[in-house]
Amino acid sequence: MSESLSTLFGALIAERERSWPADQLARNVAQRRQLVDRFDPAAVIQPGSPLPPKLLKDLDGGTVALPDLGGHPQLLLFFRYAECPACSIALPYYARTLWPELQRRGIGTLAISPQVPERLRAIRSRFDLPFPVLSDEAGGLSRAIGILFAPDVQPDPPPPGWPGEITGTSSxxxxxxxxxxxxxxxxxxxxxxxxxxxxxxxxxxxxxxxxAALARDIAA
Incomplete structure (x- = not known):
């Protein structure tokens, strides 16, 4: 049986507690806690709403127009970026456990990040992901559905690896x-x-x- 996602994340957290400086660990914990405290479910796109039309880039130079889904349900997995340690745990986990079950239900899977395509190729190839990975350029779709966030503290000048460098923007x-x-x-x-x-x-x-969502559709 595959390890649970919470177990895998727990190991990452434990390693950080062993190896990170105390101030760095405290900043990370505080930012995550702040995001939880501030989260407003009503500010996110709601069931029954149409997916906003957006053009995403695939990793081979093409484009994908959402919500043109070919008449099939799709699960969209929005993630941060290829080098994110948590995303590098979650996406392979979902590929091993979730993707086969979705296939059996006739549901496609798309992984989506605002990172530029040339840098997203790393996570697809590193884990041999079986589903498409798409670039949501400048976070247009993520912004439209209400899931973007920015930290309160934004150092000037930005440090290496800051989000704007990841996404190719100034954001x-x-x-x-x-x-x-x-x-x-x-x-x-x-x-x-x-x-x-x-x-x-x-x-x-x-x-x-x-x-549960599909059962409600059938009953409607």
Missing amino acids: WELPQPTALLVDGRGIVRAVTVSPDWLDRPEEEEILATVD
Whole structure:
């Protein structure tokens, strides 16, 4: 049986507690706690709303127009960026556990980040991800659905690896990890946001949400 996502994140947190300077660890914990405290579910796109039309870039030079989903439901997995340690745990975990179950249900999977395509290729190739990875250029789709955040403290000049360098913009914004189910007509059916990027839903939690949303569609 695969380890749970919470167990994998717990190991990452434990390693940081052993190896990070106390002030760096405290800043990280405080930022994640602040995001949880400030999170407003009403500010995020709601089930029943149409997915805003946006053009995303694939990693091979093409484009994908959402919500043109080919008539099939899709689970959109929004993540921070390729070098994010938590994303480098979560996406392979979902590829191992969630993706096969979604396939059996006839549901596609798309992983989406505002990072520039040339840097996103690293996470696809490193973990041999079986689903498409798309670049949400300048965070346009993430902003439209209400999941972007920026830290309160923004050093000037920005340090190496700051969000603008990651996304190729002048913005400090990054998306909060989100699992968003869209039906074949481009209507949002379920959305789960993780304000704390080290506390994301397990595969079975997402599947339960997906199954409940699809059952409501059948009953409607």
